[in-house]
Amino acid sequence: MPDVREDYFSAAIKEALDEELDRDRSVVLIGEDIGIYGGAFGVTRGLWEKHGRERIWETPISENSFVGVGVGAAMMGLRPVVEIMFMDFIALTIDQILNSAGKLHYMYNGQVTVPLVVRTPGGAKGGYGPSHSQMLSNLFVGIPGIKVVAPSTAAQAKGLLKSAIRDPNPVVFIENKRLYPRRGPIPSGGDFTLPIDKAVCMGRGTDVTLVAYSAMVPVCMELRKAYASKGVSIEVIDLVSLQPIDTETVFASVRKTGRVVCVEEACFTGGVGAEVAALVADGCMDVLEAPIKRVAAKDVPIPSSPELEKMVLPSAKDIVGAVQAVLDW
Amino acid sequence: MLQPSGLNPNITTDRDMPITTDILRSCYRKMLLIRRFEEALADLFAQNLLGGTSHFCIGQEACAAGVLSAAANTDYIVSNHRGHGHLLARDLEPARVFAELLGRETGYCGGRGGSQHMCAIDLHFLGTNGITGGGIPIATGAAAALKYQGKDDAVIAFFGDGASNQGTFHESLNMASLWQLPVLYVCENNGYGMSIPVGVSTSCPRIADRAAAYGMPGKTADGMDVVNVIDATADILEYVHAGNGPALLELTTYRYCGHSKNDARVYRTREEEAEWAQRDCLERAAARLRDLGLEDAEITAIQEDVRSEIDAALKTALASPCGDESHALGGVYA
Numbered sequence: 001m002p003d004v005r006e007d008y009f010s011a012a013i014k015e016a017l018d019e020e021l022d023r024d025r026s027v028v029l030i031g032e033d034i035g036i037y038g039g040a041f042g043v044t045r046g047l048w049e050k051h052g053r054e055r056i057w058e059t060p061i062s063e064n065s066f067v068g069v070g071v072g073a074a075m076m077g078l079r080p081v082v083e084i085m086f087m088d089f090i091a092l093t094i095d096q097i098l099n100s101a102g103k104l105h106y107m108y109n110g111q112v113t114v115p116l117v118v119r120t121p122g123g124a125k126g127g128y129g130p131s132h133s134q135m136l137s138n139l140f141v142g143i144p145g146i147k148v149v150a151p152s153t154a155a156q157a158k159g160l161l162k163s164a165i166r167d168p169n170p171v172v173f174i175e176n177k178r179l180y181p182r183r184g185p186i187p188s189g190g191d192f193t194l195p196i197d198k199a200v201c202m203g204r205g206t207d208v209t210l211v212a213y214s215a216m217v218p219v220c221m222e223l224r225k226a227y228a229s230k231g232v233s234i235e236v237i238d239l240v241s242l243q244p245i246d247t248e249t250v251f252a253s254v255r256k257t258g259r260v261v262c263v264e265e266a267c268f269t270g271g272v273g274a275e276v277a278a279l280v281a282d283g284c285m286d287v288l289e290a291p292i293k294r295v296a297a298k299d300v301p302i303p304s305s306p307e308l309e310k311m312v313l314p315s316a317k318d319i320v321g322a323v324q325a326v327l328d329w
Numbered sequence: 330m331l332q333p334s335g336l337n338p339n340i341t342t343d344r345d346m347p348i349t350t351d352i353l354r355s356c357y358r359k360m361l362l363i364r365r366f367e368e369a370l371a372d373l374f375a376q377n378l379l380g381g382t383s384h385f386c387i388g389q390e391a392c393a394a395g396v397l398s399a400a401a402n403t404d405y406i407v408s409n410h411r412g413h414g415h416l417l418a419r420d421l422e423p424a425r426v427f428a429e430l431l432g433r434e435t436g437y438c439g440g441r442g443g444s445q446h447m448c449a450i451d452l453h454f455l456g457t458n459g460i461t462g463g464g465i466p467i468a469t470g471a472a473a474a475l476k477y478q479g480k481d482d483a484v485i486a487f488f489g490d491g492a493s494n495q496g497t498f499h500e501s502l503n504m505a506s507l508w509q510l511p512v513l514y515v516c517e518n519n520g521y522g523m524s525i526p527v528g529v530s531t532s533c534p535r536i537a538d539r540a541a542a543y544g545m546p547g548k549t550a551d552g553m554d555v556v557n558v559i560d561a562t563a564d565i566l567e568y569v570h571a572g573n574g575p576a577l578l579e580l581t582t583y584r585y586c587g588h589s590k591n592d593a594r595v596y597r598t599r600e601e602e603a604e605w606a607q608r609d610c611l612e613r614a615a616a617r618l619r620d621l622g623l624e625d626a627e628i629t630a631i632q633e634d635v636r637s638e639i640d641a642a643l644k645t646a647l648a649s650p651c652g653d654e655s656h657a658l659g660g661v662y663a
Contacts, residue, residue, distance in 0.1 A: 060504060062496075062503065062504060064466070064497060065466035065501045066466070066500075066504065068463070068466025068470060069467075069469050069501075069504065070470060071470055072466065072467035072469060072474065073473050073474040075470075075471060075474075076405075076470075076474035076478070077474065078474045078478075096463070100460075100463060103446075105660070105662070106660050107441050107446040107448075108442060108446065108450070109437070109439040109441050111448050111450040112448065112450060115663075144661050145662065147662075
């Protein structure tokens, strides 16, 4: 039986990396300032001292090429875990993710696999501004060949990252700056892994389904508690896997509640929530009691001012409004 | 106008090892195979038997044949969009390369990859790549893995003059030098990035000079002369194999055809093309073989042998089946 301790989400990521580095010599870390500095958010702090430069490939500021280096190393049998310091910087790496990581296994007819993980923190946290704040999960909707995973708790962060590293496919692993300092129970001591392609029901309910991921999950869980005291039963589904989407778990919930609100921090247009809404409309039309609502960031860059930022991000109030709308329909 | 003589003022080959008749004969055959392969492909396009596009390497055959002749068979190859020469020089079966281009199940990638996305991992061929400069970081990562795994092999990354202006070139050469990786970057400078002459796109007249910025050796060789390519590659690859880190080899060459199949070559003159054709790698190799004592009849026999190999390969490929729907839709994830 693994022990369970309470620690930060960021500590859970570090523990997963540390354990996988210990377990498998083919695991290497690649990224900027992940050595003695410990990463921009301190996630890798201490790993350099323990595992050394042979396992931790600290890179120049060359995002596209060091993701490509990860692809090449993965083709040769390594399991590189690349850190992209802020999710916005992933724009610099899209060529290697889209055209190499996602396509090589298919286009080379199974002759190679690309067991690459690209970890990156998305999300706004008060004042980082337009180029350091966006949740860009929507960029990866519709890129075949890659998996996209977004944990919402410390335990998930650890169990999912360990599984992502062991997966034979490229995985974009979306962390969140607001989740890093959140604490939660973390199983440690055993070999704790979680399936990376399964959504998770975080709290049962019968009236409305909230489908969320990443840092919007704890927001939804808070609301669920508040609604319970008012006699409204909310079910919260944490998507966990943004690609592929676990329709079985989502549909099972919708078949119970008949009402759905998709909640995410990415822009409203063309997001994961839009995809879930389309899937639900197609798969559960017979049980829907109300139109599917979406709550997301406004289609606006994230402004630098923390006050302005709040106006762009999805808020608890937005979710309450959407829940009310589907209940009142 | 691109002057063949003006393009490579500083060709250097330090080696004093003479190329044997066997090696030269083998390279001649390979270059011929590549040219006949490309010509057969052009015919297929003309007959509408091929869709999409292809980037022929006619004129540049000495680069592929020479580099891979000097390389060890276990060295890994990363190629680019103009990769048929590299594939054939690495001894992929012409029938299966044709089959891949024709989209058949028997192709190296079952028809999923085609010209610009062909891989033969058993032969350490890590793939052609349709994104200009996209293979350069992959080659760098493969070299990093080889070093990490303690293996003696090197990686050879082929790309063109156009790719040397991509960020991946700069980023990768910088990293490879910092990490002392076993990778040879081979720039086939054919004078044009699609329609744009090197002088218009590239701030540095000799691409090999860029190596200095990354603290690695850079060398230019005559990519129209297979002997010069072999000598230069052997020299520089010895340095890479010895664990000294990466190096950059520029091969000055010329593609006789357009960039891809529908290129009318309005951006250059027929006179320029004729001037380069006088330096044809096949003609020069044949002349050297004659100097080494080969009879004309032997050269003719090689030509006939290659012709029949290509004919047979194409026939085999054309008779091969296409994959089914499960092949088209499956295999996205491992």
